[in-house]
Amino acid sequence: MLLTTVLKGLIRKGDLRLTDWEGRQYRFGDGSEPQAHIKINSKSAARRIAVDPDRFLGECYMDGSLQMLSGIIYDFLELAMQNVGTGKSHWLHSAVHNARIGLRRIHQHNPVGKAKDNVAHHYDLSGKLYDLFLDVDRQYSCAYFEDASSSLEEAQLAKKRHLAAKLNIKPGMKVLDIGSGWGGLGLYLAEVCGAEVTGVTLSEEQHKLSNERARQRGISDRVRFLLKDYRHLDESFDRIVSVGMFEHVGIGHFKEFFHKCASLLRDDAVAVLHSINRSDGPGATSAWIKKYIFPGGYIPALSEVIPHMEREGLYVTDVEILRLHYAQTLRHWAKRFADNRERAKELYDERFCRMWEFYLAGSECAFRFGGMNNFQIQFGKNQHILPLTRDYIFHEEERLRKIEQKTPLLRMVKN
16 A cells, blocks of 8 residues: 555654554554554545545545544544654655645635635534533633643633733723624623724624623623624724634735734734744645635744734734643643534534544644644834833733623623
């Protein structure tokens, strides 16, 4: 098999056992941890995985032509990623990857109408699905673990607090949340910080629930969520925040994004952009992720982002890299999904469950072993607006933490 040749060249550490469709067994690695035993159920599956694992490994797991004989899919992906990491690759896989880089502007072309369709593909799935693995506030982005033992709920609340502190919001300020999700961050900024918040989303399900949450809290006069593309806004704001949305913009639209941000920011405004970051430089979106999870999406590298900010006359005032926080977040999500797998299967089917397992496991491995992390970039038009040192962030977090204790409904989602 071509697959055995590929694996022999890539797997040097760990213990990978492979059983093929005729019962033949192969072993790769040095026998150490981690360990996994997989079965390939057809010659065509072996050939597809060997030629393009980025696309077909996930598909074969979804349709059952790749089975786990011991361990779970995470174990196999962990073993593979620890060997491949961010550098080592078979020449055939490198050629396919380079071709995808050449086509990425076509694949990531996201004009207004298409962007909405791409968002609907993922975010307009049943809300009951997201309740199975997210925290009670439905924060669907990297949490902030102030302590390794923090619960998911605590870490997601800490994420909102950390972002709010960086924004340095004063009561009455107008804040824009680009990609507002189910409203959790916008509600926090209104309730805890006293801001007047406008959130924009392209997901009809998120739009409906976020406004209902604002109504239930009795703060619809201070926070509104619009079903609108950020490119159609024409107001000005004191603060802009965007969390987990920039990954959907697409490489060909970065200039457009920051040009629009510059036009929406007042001269004394502050913005914070929170996004996944590829630490090894520009690349291409996983073919499997593009097809099944996030069509039109792309994880940027800092080197692809900062130049656009500079050209728009925006000052970068702070950059923080969250290294393993998303890996920890995904570990919580995967465990919760596994605990509720039968309920997910009732909502969809076995193939969907296997897809979601592969998505969560593959994402966690990418953050643990593949060089993915998160950046938070603070920027604005005037570098004199914020305090001279970063101490204000920590002081503001303490102040906000005290206010949170007086808002017991802050983290509750009501469908």
